[in-house]
Amino acid sequence: MSNAQFETYGPSPSPYPPGYGGFDPYTAPTVAYGTPAAFESYTERHESGYGGPEAYADTYRPAYEVAEGAYAPGADHRTGRRAAHRRRGRTVERVEGPMRRLVPQALVVAFLAGGTSAFVANDKAVELTVDGAPRTLHTFADDVGDLLADQGVEVGAHDVVDPPAGSALESGDEVVVRHGRPLRLTLDGRPREVWTTAHTVEAALRKLGVRTEGAYVSVPRSKRIGREGLTLDVRTERAVTVLADGRARTIRTNAATVAEVVEQAGITLRGDDTTSARAEDFPRDGQAVTVLRITGGREIRDEVIPFDVRRVEDPTVFRGTEVVERPGRPGLRRITYTTRTVNGVRQKPRRTGTEMIRRPETQIVKVGTKPLPVSTDSTGRLNWEGLAACESGGRPDAVDSSGTYGGLYQFDTETWQRLGGRGRPQDAPPAEQTMRAKKLYVRQGTSPWPHCGQRLHG
Structure with missing residues (x-):
């Protein structure tokens, strides 16, 4: 409905007869978005029973009413004609036509005016910054979570929202979203995965508290970290002592292996030379590595x-x-x-x-099992000359180099005397020596002569 319907640009010809004393909507002054000034006096006269001539027929017909003679599905068209006759017979209803046009218009204007005020009151101007990219927008969201949902900003467990998602939203607020990024970090030889909201490698390491002065970083420190994350190798600077050739050298290094540290210390390994720690081991801060010079x-x-x-x-x-x-x-x-x-x-x-x-x-x-003879008479057939030749070279006065054994059969003095001999065996006649040797054989066999005893049977 256009506002032009409530504006009057000049007098319009009135369909009412001259001298008509009632309310004339065509000539009455109007106010934009308001009600005709004479509306109240006209209403009083109308309600007192005033009826106009038939020429003032009602030309307003609401959309829900069925026109005369029209067919409405589900309704009796004769009933519609009777209702039309009744309406024509009532002059008051026909006179109300112009007023029935103005009242809905006034209500619509009032509704629009109130709705516009509510619309303006709920609209909020906020600034939303996502991963460092700011933008200002208008929203009807009640809290931060609704705003992010309206803007299609997804938030995960590793993301940071400031203020939190449940915070109430006011006009002029600033909402910051920083998405988490996976960082597959190997720090000083130890791999791990961490999450960061930093946008660059340098900022991420600073947030993680990694000392980067003098450190080795596998990618440029200014490199941006995308949402997909980044693989990063960092080796901090360490102090390592190398002991070689009687000297100790302490260097600061970010080397990845012990072999690199030894090389940086200016030490050359030759041949079988090695180190106290394995060459491929990661050198730790304060570690001492000894170079082993090896000759084989x-x-x-x-x-x-x-x-x-x-x-x-x-x-x-x-x-x-x-x-x-x-x-x-x-x-x-x-x-x-x-x-x-x-x-x-x-x-x-x-x-x-x-x-x-x-x-x-x-x-x-061969170990003998034959019973020993009971007297020396049975030993006469043994080769005593052969035994004497083996033990002493056949000399009755022979004495060994130690002076312990003597005679033909190399008796020691104790055994000689136990067999009844006197003095030393080498001083006795050869016959006595042989007789006492036979007595010893009867008692012990050839065991007293472990090396030459077999000659007795040879």
């Missing part, structure tokens, strides 16, 4: 392998007598050792190889 060599040693002794019982040999049937032979193996000297100190050799040169041969010994 090889040694070969021959080692004797003792032979085994196998004893076999023999019933043809007197009990207590052992006869070596096959002498044993020791074996020989060759062992290779690696030697090394660390910083001038020789280390324990380390065996690195073994080679068999000769295998040992087992010695076979």
Whole structure:
């Protein structure tokens, strides 16, 4: 409905007869968005029963009324005609036509005026900054959360909203949103994932409290961090001491390995030289690394392998007598050792190889099981000359180099006297020496002569 309907530009011809004393809506003065001044007096006369001529028929018809003779679905068209006749028979209703046009117009204007005031009251001018990009906008949102939803700004667990999403929103407020970004950070050799709202690498490291002075950073510090995040390697500056050749060198470094630290200290590793820490290890602040100067060599040693002794019982040999049937032979193996000297100190050799040169041969010994003779008469058939030749070279006065054993059969003085001899055995006649040797054989067999006793049976 246009406001022009409430504006009067000049007198209009009136359809009422001359001298009409009632309210003339065509000539009455009007006020924009208001009500005709004569409306009140006209209403009083109308309500007192005044009726105008038939020429003042009502030309206003609300949209919900069915025109005369028109067909309305679901209604009796005859009922519509009767209602029309009743309306024509009522003069008061026809006179109300112009007033019924003005009243709805006034109500609409009043509604629009009140709605405009409410509209202006709820509108808020705020500034929204998302990741550093500000913009000023108007909104009807009641709180920060509604504003972000209206603007399509999604907020996650790692994002920061200032003021918080539940805060009430007033005109002139400023809302800041900083989205979180994943940072896959390896700091001094230790990997981890952190979230940051900083936009650049330098700002992120500053927020994380990482000391960047003298540090190695794998990307430019001014590089921007996108929403997808960034992979970053940072090595801070550390103090490491290198001990080499009797000197200590302390350097400040951001090296990634011990090998790099040694190289930066101006030390060259040669041959088998190594370090106390593994070359690929990450050097820690305050760590001391020792350079080990190593010289190495090889040694070969021959080692004797003792032979085994196998004893076999023999019933043809007197009990207590052992006869070596096959002498044993020791074996020989060759062992290779690696030697090394660390910083001038020789280390324990380390065996690195073994080679068999000769295998040992087992010695076979016959052990007598034949009963010993009960008297020396039965020992006459034994080879006593052979035993004496083996023990003393057949000399009755022979004495060993230690002076302990003497005579043909190399008696010691204690055994000689226990057998009934006097003085020293080497001083006795040969016959006595042989007689006492036979007595000893009867008691112990050939065991008193472990090396030469087998000659008795030879």
